[in-house]
Amino acid sequence: MSGSPYAAPSEADTEAMLDAVGVDDVDELFDIPESVRFDGEFGIDAKSEQAALRETKRRLSKNDDLTEFLGRGHYEHYVPSLVDSVSQRSEFITSYTQYQPEVTQGFLQVLFEYQSLLVELTGLGVANCSMYDEATALAEAALLAKRVRAADGDRVLVPEYVRENYVSVLENYTGGSDVTVERYGTDDGNVDTDTLAEVMGDDVVMVYAENPTTLGTVEENLDAVGDLADDHDALFCLGSDPVAMSVLQRPVDVGADVVVGDASVLGMPTSYGTGLGVFATREEFLRQVPGRLVGASEDEAGTRAFTLTLQTREQHIRKERATSNICTNQAWVALRAGIHAAWLGADGLVDLANELVELPRDLAADLNEIRGVTAPVHDRHHVREFQARTEQPAPAVASDLESEGFAVHAVDDHTLQVCVTDANAHAADEFVAAVQEVIE
């Protein structure tokens, strides 16, 4: 094979076009100085479609086939077949950002419906149509807090259970804005409100907490966190996800000013961390929101129509004064999450969330029966996941479990973290048996 199978012009076309342009060879169209021309090779052999697919498969098949009991920010739920079937329609997946709304009403409506879902779940007035993931959404929330706060301030407080990964992203994004990120203490897997009260000050621009937390616990002190933030004129940013939010305390009711999180819990299989950053906030901060917003308007015939709106916040217009540098986002993942949520409906979302409360409770109880295991570590309610203490070194237990075909987190020397959802619950009994076997 020579040439790209996806370059349409035929040989005859090419000749005719070269002729029309007035050159003998396509090389003449490249206005590149001789001194920087590349005359080497990449050394990549062209392949048939079949062979290329086989080559990808050959590599990936070297992954071990494990049943994952992993979470800590990336979760799997059963994704209904409708999601793949509809999201793969080429009118959706091969389209660009909706710069010409008159011919992209379909995607705009999908994104409007996604925004509406998040407005319903958070109770906040505005949700954008996506950030990259929870970590970057959290970072953007801190930047928004810094921008909207009347008084000067430079501290962002995050609980100590937040993943180091996320804090690193947060620090990178806020590094250019003279913001420092500090961790505050927790107590038995929840915010320690006394400690938080001690470290609060008028130089704090944002306080972050999660529900459920990275540890899987349901946070019981959200009202207190909201009040503390309020007392110091700081924004309260809450991390959650659309499934959990369908039963847990409504963010607006606990005083959340911004909600971030990962909505890729809906619509996506595990995908090595691919996210869908939730960003919702109060209407008063609308003009400081990062990323794209879809709004309703009317067309010339007076019919309701959707369009990207308030674009003067964005980089392509405002350049260095934009609210964010984000351009390409996660729109297609939002489409998938929206389809999944619609497929579940209100009842289905609530049922799934309730299941995610019961499954870890039951699994923790089963593991707690095993001599040498204490679960859950935190005396709290949980969603999806929990921590378990092991007398034996946790990394060794995790490694032995891997030999038995299971993946879990070893979060420190004697602590495992275990995530159980509708997607792996069928293997929970085998998992318990495997834990028993490797420990006893």
Next chain:
Amino acid sequence: MEHYDQARYGPAGADTNEQLLSEKDQTSVDVDSPLPDDLTRDEVELPSLEEPELARHYVRLSQQNYGVDSGPYPLGSCTMKYNPRFTEDAAALPDAAVHPDRSVDSLQGTLELMADLQDYLGRIGGMDAVTLQPPAGAAGEFTGILLAEAYHEANGEGHRDEVVVPDAAHGTNFASAALGGYDVVEIPSGDDGRVDLDALEAALGENTAALMLTNPNTLGLFERDIETVAELVHDAGGLLYYDGANLNALLGRARPGDMGFDIMHFNVHKTFATPHGGGGPGAGPVGVTEELAEFLPDPHVRRVSRSDTGRASGVQSAPRAAADGEEGYELYTPERSVGKVHGFQGNWPVLVKAFAYIDRLGDDGLADASAKAVLNANYLAEQLDYDIPLGPFHHEFVASASDQDAADVAKRMLDYGVHPPTTKWPELVDEALMTEPTEVETKSGLDDLADAFNAVAGEDDETLASAPNRTTARRIDQTAAARNPRLSWHDLD
């Protein structure tokens, strides 16, 4: 001529809009949960529809959406090329669906593909090391800014607080530099549409951290003086950053690394045909020269053999215990890493698609994609009645609608069944029509597209201002949308 095909846009006119889900149904559910009441909400109200209704809802919406498979999409700078279907199958392989916290031992396949993609991209860009973590082009730019900052700080030059950006650059360049805390120094382009060397020299100084440059630039012009530009920037102590948005013009013919660039990002959508998905996800891998490799984001993938004693990984386990001489892969933290730019490893499925595309096309296919993209742009330009003031251009050109309003030209083109070019930008050209047909159009497809341009070129202002007439929605009132924001169905009643 009229190319309008109703099936392409769905039924036109009033009262045919697909209802919102919320208009079809709203079900309020009282939350009854195993959790104590004080930890739960009272109710949640959402549409609850059965699957057949949903299937029709989304299929109808898809019929009101224009994609590359619907017809020509010459959106300049956005590069809407065909997305090969087999790459979707590659990304959907069961072995691709893994959790990011899996042990390195159990993910050798994923790591091998990542290492090979890093290697491919390094060869294509002429770069020594590549990170795959940035989840989009703009995130790649920001990563580049972080790398430049870390580099200067390591050299005791942390005072460098300016990033130089040409006026015709993408808006993200300015925004990414600002996000990093840099002052943006904008330089005007020369009359020929390229970097004005005098202006550049005046802008550079002891505070310059980097120059961000797109090549070919947004006008499709190759920066012929690139070697001089590189010398000026490097002499001033700055780094040269390559915005990879237009790398799709150069594959196999020139490489950023050979031109003197120190840092670059790749837009895998524009260059390696991953679908844009109506706004993302993308991926923005970043390549660097050897001296910047130690600053790359955490973690990085590398190939190891059993005899190697790699630094301890930040992740759970050590390299696979391979037999002597057998290769394995590990994650490690580069010595002076800038840390993380994404919670995990970026948009992995998109990276798989890019890998499969590169692997299928190989050297010849990649070079041909660029050649045909450049030929198609030049051929289309040749057919147009609109003036194209600047050249010679490569994969895209910027025509001028001159006394017509470029935004109106675009709306009218919709009536001819084609997606219009990018309009009114770059501002260097009056009423710009920034056009990029890509390699996916045939000659007759380009002829049809040229017919649409030329038909509009001959029409009066009134016709243009009242367009479009044959689309799902007529011209949409942008001012009303912004003045009275209605951003969810809760705002509608």
